[in-house]
Amino acid sequence: KAGVTQTPRYLIKTRGQQVTLSCSPISGHRSVSWYQQTPGQGLQFLFEYFSETQRNKGNFPGRFSGRQFSNSRSEMNVSTLELGDSALYLCASSLAGTGVRGQFFGPGTRLTVL
Amino acid sequence: GIQVEQSPPDLILQEGANSTLRCNFSDSVNNLQWFHQNPWGQLINLFYIPSGTKQNGRLSATTVATERYSLLYISSSQTTDSGVYFCAVERRGSQGNLIFGKGTKLSVKP
Secondary structure, eight states: OOOOEEEOSEEEEOTTOOEEEEEEOOTTOOEEEEEEEETTTEEEEEEEEETTEEEEEOSOOTTEEEEEOTTSOEEEEEOSOOGGGOEEEEEEEESSSTTTTOOEEOOOEEEEEO | OOOEEEEOSEEEEETTOOEEEEEEESSOEEEEEEEEEOTTSOEEEEEEOSSEEEEETTEEEEEEGGGTEEEEEEOSOOGGGOEEEEEEEEETTOTTOEEEOOOEEEEEEO
16 A cells, blocks of 8 residues: 655745645554644644544644545645744554554655745 | 653664663553654654563664663664654554654764
């Protein structure tokens, strides 16, 4: 099976712009979670989607949003970018949440905000 | 919220040495995973181990859920084992939300 894929892999934006990141889960996986990794805060949970519904959300401002499509692919959007949004954004997929065999991560999208 | 503490934060080994990484968590968890983050940032699954013991080649892991800790053992370390090792837990009732420790940075010298 192909692994989790994320596009684009690298992105450079300027403050105030918006960005959309994409994640395709492993075939058959219905849950997609998103995480932000920064040197200062480490790995932090953004949100999780299952069957097109957001089930859980982390402690991030409303500028961070996401959605999931009927084929389980997911996108996350960050509006009005700030310098502090520069980070590695990772998505992970699982069968139905972490409970069965755990989450599997994609290679990440490295976002730089100038 | 649940706290996940990993120790040691940094570890330097000579090639061929053995090591033990520890993960303590502050509350009951549904699930626990160990990851290795490669230099390009990807998190590689090592173990899904909410309880018990598993082995995969030179790596093994043990989770004692009742005592709220997990151990990752690396034997006969190689330079390719270098990187950051993360423990992550999912607390009860929080689907798909892994809470990560700060990681152990391992450097294996030739």
